Amino acid sequence: MWTSLSFYHNGDKDSRHLIRTMMWCTRFILSVAFVCIICERLLSMRVKTKILVNDIIMDYDQPPPIRLQAKAFMELIVEWPLTISVYEMFNVDLTLLVKFINVCTTYLIVIVQVLHIITK
Known part of the structure; x- marks a missing residue:
């Protein structure tokens, strides 16, 4: 997210790094979603x-x-009771996916606010 926002802020024309980062993030999110759906x-x-x-x-x-x-x-x-957990820290089901999206959204909001403060 930070890379994407800094790319947007700086206006770089070389988008290969941004595309690679977005592909990596998409692959990571899809793998977590796949595991959560299978466990559910x-x-x-x-x-x-x-x-x-x-x-x-x-x-x-x-x-x-x-x-x-x-x-x-x-x-x-x-x-x-059947619970699938990772190192006894959190359960793997659809609630994990919702929590993951919640954390990403909060992180995005914080980054946008920090970039807004930096640019002023």
């Missing part, structure tokens, strides 16, 4: 699995051993 899909599949296991438990036409195994699996699903 995994969490939604867990919810769907829980619903299907509950259907097996409630189907009294099933043999008792199958229902008992489904009950044991349901207890496992309930007791073991």
Whole structure:
């Protein structure tokens, strides 16, 4: 962001460095977004699995051993919450992507204000 704003401020005509920086930032943001979306899909599949296991438990036409195994699996699903975290510091899901966008926006606002103060 700083490079982009300084490029805009200085009016340099050599845009290769700016394009490389923008491509790097775009690739980084897309990789984080991809990981967040995959983790969110995994969490939604867990919810769907829980619903299907509950259907097996409630189907009294099933043999008792199958229902008992489904009950044991349901207890496992309930007791073991699925969270994907990075070094136990933050969870990887769509909220991470929203927080990332929030930090980038705040950083952009600060940089614009600093550039505005410098140019006066």
